[in-house]
Amino acid sequence: MPAEEFHEWLRREGRIVVVGASLAGLRAAETLRAEGFAGSLTMIGDEPYQPYDRPPLSKAVLLGKASPDHTELPRRRDIDATWRLGVAATGLDLAAKRVRLADGDEVPYDRLLIATGVRARPWPKEEEAQLDGVFVLRTRDDAVRLHRRLKAAPRRVFVIGAGFTGSEIASACRDQGIAVSVAERADGPLVGALGGVIGAVAAELHRDNGVDLRTGVMVTGLEGDSVGRVRAAHLSDGSVVETDVVVVSLGATRNTDWLTGSGLGAGPRGIACDAGCRAFDFRGIVTDDVFVAGDVARSPHPLFGYQFLSLEHWGNAVAQAEVAAHNMISPSSDRRPHMWVPAFWSSQFGVNIKSIGVPSMGDEIMITQGSLAERRFVGVYGYQGRIIAAVSFDNTRWLEFYERQIEMGAPFPVEYPTVDRRPEGRKPVPADFPDPSLPTHGPTVTLSGYSPSDRRLVFTPARH
Amino acid sequence: MPMRLVVDLNKCQGYAQCAFLAPDVFTMHGEETLVYSPWADEEQREKVARAVAACPVQAITADGLDGAGDRSTGAAQGASDAR
Ligand SMILES: Cc1cc2nc3c(=O)[nH]c(=O)nc-3n(C[C@H](O)[C@H](O)[C@H](O)COP(=O)(O)OP(=O)(O)OC[C@H]3O[C@@H](n4cnc5c(N)ncnc54)[C@H](O)[C@@H]3O)c2cc1C
Numbered sequence: 001m002p003a004e005e006f007h008e009w010l011r012r013e014g015r016i017v018v019v020g021a022s023l024a025g026l027r028a029a030e031t032l033r034a035e036g037f038a039g040s041l042t043m044i045g046d047e048p049y050q051p052y053d054r055p056p057l058s059k060a061v062l063l064g065k066a067s068p069d070h071t072e073l074p075r076r077r078d079i080d081a082t083w084r085l086g087v088a089a090t091g092l093d094l095a096a097k098r099v100r101l102a103d104g105d106e107v108p109y110d111r112l113l114i115a116t117g118v119r120a121r122p123w124p125k126e127e128e129a130q131l132d133g134v135f136v137l138r139t140r141d142d143a144v145r146l147h148r149r150l151k152a153a154p155r156r157v158f159v160i161g162a163g164f165t166g167s168e169i170a171s172a173c174r175d176q177g178i179a180v181s182v183a184e185r186a187d188g189p190l191v192g193a194l195g196g197v198i199g200a201v202a203a204e205l206h207r208d209n210g211v212d213l214r215t216g217v218m219v220t221g222l223e224g225d226s227v228g229r230v231r232a233a234h235l236s237d238g239s240v241v242e243t244d245v246v247v248v249s250l251g252a253t254r255n256t257d258w259l260t261g262s263g264l265g266a267g268p269r270g271i272a273c274d275a276g277c278r279a280f281d282f283r284g285i286v287t288d289d290v291f292v293a294g295d296v297a298r299s300p301h302p303l304f305g306y307q308f309l310s311l312e313h314w315g316n317a318v319a320q321a322e323v324a325a326h327n328m329i330s331p332s333s334d335r336r337p338h339m340w341v342p343a344f345w346s347s348q349f350g351v352n353i354k355s356i357g358v359p360s361m362g363d364e365i366m367i368t369q370g371s372l373a374e375r376r377f378v379g380v381y382g383y384q385g386r387i388i389a390a391v392s393f394d395n396t397r398w399l400e401f402y403e404r405q406i407e408m409g410a411p412f413p414v415e416y417p418t419v420d421r422r423p424e425g426r427k428p429v430p431a432d433f434p435d436p437s438l439p440t441h442g443p444t445v446t447l448s449g450y451s452p453s454d455r456r457l458v459f460t461p462a463r464h
Numbered sequence: 465m466p467m468r469l470v471v472d473l474n475k476c477q478g479y480a481q482c483a484f485l486a487p488d489v490f491t492m493h494g495e496e497t498l499v500y501s502p503w504a505d506e507e508q509r510e511k512v513a514r515a516v517a518a519c520p521v522q523a524i525t526a527d528g529l530d531g532a533g534d535r536s537t538g539a540a541q542g543a544s545d546a547r
């Protein structure tokens with residue numbers, strides 16, 4: 001069949017299967033229908049719930065503004081889908097174009113979208129992770145459990161890892177008057193994502209809000225009592241903190257295990273795809289019927305030297321899903337690249353933190369608006385003479401301007417006169433990111449090589 | 465049926481129009497942080513509709529309310545869509 005005819009047929013009566021029924025999966029499904037896809041649509045999700053939103057789970061929910069089991073996403077339109085919820089996809093047969101399900105069923109497709117996201121990395125010592133009172137926070141079920149425990153007035157909450165989620169949890173606890181300790185291996189919170197200059201501001205934010213913040217330390221063990229409840233955390237500096245709740249916030253692992261042996265270029269860092277969201281197979285050859293979107297994807301970005309970016313960003317999941325859906329039902333001349341400029345927000349301790357671009361690529365930072373001391377500022381990151389990213393604390397209205405600067409490849413250090421003329425704004429300083437070869441749990445953006453061919457042509461099953 | 469809603473906080477500029485118009489659903493936390501309830505009771509519909517319309521950057525999407533773009537069929541199908 002000629003390409004044009006094929007796409008007409010596909011739009012009319014093709015079969016599209018979406019694995020992962022969350023933000024990216026839902027928005028892709030809506031886009032497919034909005035663009036006129038009239039064939040059959042199957043949504044496969046291992047969680048037994050309609051698609052829900054995760055960011056409120058560490059914010060509004062813990063602040064008592066929302067219920068943990070009611071963050072379902074609103075619908076942009078009817079998607080007329082067959083929902084297979086509560087059942088995981090367990091395998092993929094690329095040649096036969098079928099997805100295998102945990103209940104033994106097989107679902108055939110003409111186009112497949114993989115949007116299986118990530119899961120929370122658990123505490124690595126399994127026995128300790130099983131202790132009553134030890135939590136992670138990724139899913140609605142996690143949120144229900146943690147929320148219930150926080151409402152029962154714990155004596156202390158101990159957070160392992162001061163990335164965005166860990167910091168937000170600490171913030172919510174303080175808001176509710178709960179005593180909190182936070183342990184972080186780096187020198188400050190958010191260092192992996194935003195660097196040491198901003199990490200120092202975040203550290204003050206924690207301490208001024210009464211968090212017992214311990215940086216430059218590792219948690220060496222969790223101790224349980226005789227009935228299996230957690231009672232203390234042991235740290236690498238020899239200290240012991242008594243606690244009855246531990247929240248493990250050590251970042252996330254890509255949900256790609258189910259693709260082991262499928263022949264797709266999928267591993268612990270995600271599924272490599274091209275700028276049009278088409279998945280690569282493990283040989284680095286692009287497929288034309290398997291697409292990827294959201295947290296599970298790694299895709300090359302022209303603005304960032306074609307590096308493959310893995311983004312755990314809400315906005316990326318939405319934008320990439322829309323591009324993937326469009327491309328799934330379009331002939332190649334009508335396809336679009338996913339060129340969204342990474343954007344992220346977090347709110348903690350009443351401060352609105354936003355970033356645009358890829359801060360962790362920056363080697364220098366310059367404060368261009370406001371001041372670090374007031375915790376109200378914009379910091380601009382530079383890389384090889386151009387602006388690569390910006391971060392704002394309670395200064396969101398400037399980010400749009402910097403987004404355009406990043407898109408234009410504007411020079412760094414910035415030359416225009418800054419609105420605020422304070423000493424710290426005058427010159428760039430090292431952004432102070434940790435050695436990238438050391439694993440941190442903070443970064444929400446990971447740079448992982450220049451092309452899929454950087455990866456050795458050996459299939460590595462997910463093991464961490 | 466209660467309404468589901470979500471705010472694209474990348475877009476949100478924290479100008480608080482929504483918090484003024486539907487204070488039971490949207491509240492400001494600190495200088496410019498918006499905290500909202502993703503699940504609003506039916507009796508909030510009028511107020512939420514006003515907030516959706518007033519948001520200068522069209523950051524709010526709610527079932528059955530036209531926030532940004534082609535949201536014509538949202539709420540009506542919201543329920544029948546479920547499985
Ligand atoms: C607590 C928390 C706070 C956050 N806060 C922010 C924030 O402030 N700002 C921001 O930009 N981002 C934030 N995020 C990130 C944001 O929620 C994610 O980027 C977004 O959820 C990604 O959507 P996704 O659809 O790609 O993946 P996910 O939401 O992870 O969805 C993937 C789905 O696929 C399912 N699945 C996995 N494997 C299988 C399988 N084999 N078969 C079937 N189904 C499967 C999963 O169970 C899940 O339901 C936060 C995330 C969390 C957890």
Ligand code: SF4
Pocket residue numbers: 471475476477478479480481482483490498518519520521522523524
């Ligand atoms: S009206 Fe819109 S921009 Fe203003 S705070 Fe509400 S959501 Fe944000």
